Amino acid sequence: MKSPAFEYTRPASVAEACALLARHGADAKVIAGGQSLVPMMAMRLVRPSVLVDINEIDALKYLAIEPQEARIGACTRQVTVERDDALSERIPLLRMALKCVGHVQTRNRGTVGGSLAHADPSAELPLVALVLGARLRLRSASGRRDVQAREFLTGAMSTALRPDECLEEIGWPAWRERTGAAFMEVSIRHGDFALVAAATQVALDAQARCTRASFGLAGVGATAVAFPELAGRLVGTKMEDGLVEEVAHAAAKQISPGSDMHASSEYRRHLARVLVARTLRAAREKAASA
Numbered sequence: 001m002k003s004p005a006f007e008y009t010r011p012a013s014v015a016e017a018c019a020l021l022a023r024h025g026a027d028a029k030v031i032a033g034g035q036s037l038v039p040m041m042a043m044r045l046v047r048p049s050v051l052v053d054i055n056e057i058d059a060l061k062y063l064a065i066e067p068q069e070a071r072i073g074a075c076t077r078q079v080t081v082e083r084d085d086a087l088s089e090r091i092p093l094l095r096m097a098l099k100c101v102g103h104v105q106t107r108n109r110g111t112v113g114g115s116l117a118h119a120d121p122s123a124e125l126p127l128v129a130l131v132l133g134a135r136l137r138l139r140s141a142s143g144r145r146d147v148q149a150r151e152f153l154t155g156a157m158s159t160a161l162r163p164d165e166c167l168e169e170i171g172w173p174a175w176r177e178r179t180g181a182a183f184m185e186v187s188i189r190h191g192d193f194a195l196v197a198a199a200t201q202v203a204l205d206a207q208a209r210c211t212r213a214s215f216g217l218a219g220v221g222a223t224a225v226a227f228p229e230l231a232g233r234l235v236g237t238k239m240e241d242g243l244v245e246e247v248a249h250a251a252a253k254q255i256s257p258g259s260d261m262h263a264s265s266e267y268r269r270h271l272a273r274v275l276v277a278r279t280l281r282a283a284r285e286k287a288a289s290a
Contacts, residue, residue, distance in 0.1 A: 003041035010053045014139055017054050017166055022141040024050045026163040031055075032075050033110040035102070036118040052166075060113070060168065065090055069135070069174055074113025074167040079104070081112055090174045093132060093199055096183035097124040103191045113167040116152070119159050119223070122193040124185070126153055127218040130226045131199045135171035140164045146171075156222040177203035177211055180286030182279035185219075186271050188262060194219045195263045198275035202239065204287040210234045215280060217272050220257040227251050239284045248277035 011017040021028050029048035031037050032055060040046045054060060060075035063084060070091050072081060081087060082098040101107055101115070101124050115125040116136065129136070129149040136152045138145050138161060152160045161167065185197035200215035213234040216226035230247050237243055257268035 004044065004047050006041075006048055007050045008053065009050060010056055012056060014054075014057055014059055014166070014168060015141070017052055017057065018139055018141040018164070020050070020052050021166060022164045024052075028052050028163070030117070030166050032114040033077070034114075035106055035110040036114065036120070054166065063087060065174075067174070067176075069171040072112050072170050072172065074117075074169060075111050076113075078107040078110045078112055078115070082107060091132070091172045092179075092181040093128045093183055093201055094172065096181060097128045097197075097199065100124050100183065100185050100187075100194070100197070106191070112170060116170065117159060117161060117167050119153055119155075119157050120193065121156050121221060121223055122195075122197065122219040123224075124183070124194070124197060124199075124218065127197055127199050127216055127224040128183070129153075129170065129172075130224045131201060131214050131216040132173050133214070134173070136167060137169040137171070138162075138165045139168040140166075144168065150226070153223040175201065175203055175212065178205070178287055178290045179203045179212075180283040180288070180290060182282035182286065184275050184279050184282075186275070196220060196257075196268050196271040196275060198272070198279045200276070200279035200283040202234070202280070202283045202287050204284070204290075208238050208288055210237055210239050210284075213239075213280075215251075215276060215283075217251070217255065217276065220255040220268055220272055225255065227254065230254075234280075239280065241281065244277055244280045244284075248273045248280065251276050 027049040030052045060073040062073040064071045088095040134149045181201040183199045185194035197218040203212040213231040218224040252273035259265045
C-alpha cells in the first residue's frame with residue numbers, strides 16, 4: 001500500500017515547527033527518523049495531511065552530560081547515544097537498551113525522541129525513561145512544559161503530547177551512588193519488538209545494602225510499567241536471592257499481559273517473572289563490583 005497524499009514541510013527552527021503544528025493541529029504529524037511513522041503511513045494506519053520534518057533543526061540534536069542528568073535533544077540519532085562512552089558511564093541503561101532496538105540501520109536513522117513520542121508498549125526507550133524517571137520537555141508556540149515519563153506515557157502509542165506540541169528534550173537522571181544496571185528482553189528474532197523486556201537499576205552502599213532501586217517491564221500492557229512499591233521492598237536489604245524471587249513473583253502477579261499470535265498471556269507473565277529476577281540479580285552484581 002501507499003500513503004495518501006500529504007503536504008510536506010521542512011521547518012528550519014523549533015519555533016517554525018511549532019508554528020506549523022499550531023496552524024494544522026491534529027492534521028499534522030512530526031517526522032524525524034521515520035522508522036515508525038513511514039511504515040504506519042504506508043499501511044494507512046495514520047493519515048496525516050501535513051508532515052513536519054524536523055531533521056534539519058540542529059537545535060534538537062545535542063547531548064549534554066551534567067551532574068544531575070544527561071540532556072538529549074529529541075532529534076539526536078539513537079546511534080549517537082549508543083556510542084557515547086561518557087554517557088554510557090553515567091546512564092548505562094541507555095546503551096544496554098539501545099543495543100536491543102531494531103538493527104544498526106534502524107538506530108542510524110531512528111531518533112531518541114521519535115521512539116518516545118511513538119510510545120510503542122514493547123519499545124525499549126520508553127521503558128528506560130519510566131524506570132529512570134526521565135523528564136520530557138514539550139514545546140509549543142505558546143511555551144514549554146516539562147512532564148515526567150510516568151505522565152507522558154498515557155496508553156498504547158499515546159502520549160501527553162498535544163497536537164500543537166513537539167518533544168524538544170529528554171533529561172535522563174544520573175544516579176550518583178554506586179550503581180548497577182541491567183536490561184534483558186525476549187523476542188522472536190533479533191531486532192524484533194520484545195515479547196517482554198525488563199530494565200533495572202539499583203544502588204548499593206559500602207555494606208552491599210540496597211539504597212535505591214527501580215525496575216520495570218515492557219510488552220505486558222498498554223504502556224511500559226514500573227514497580228516503585230516493590231522496588232522499595234529492596235531498600236535496606238542485601239537483595240538476597242530469595243527476596244529477589246519474591247519481588248519478581250509479585251511483579252508478575254500485578255501485570256495483565258495480553259495474548260496474541262506470538263505469545264500467550266501466561267507465557268508473557270512467566271517471562272516477566274524470570275526477566276525481573278535476572279535483571280535484579282545482574283544489576284546487584286554490577287553495583288557490588290562498581
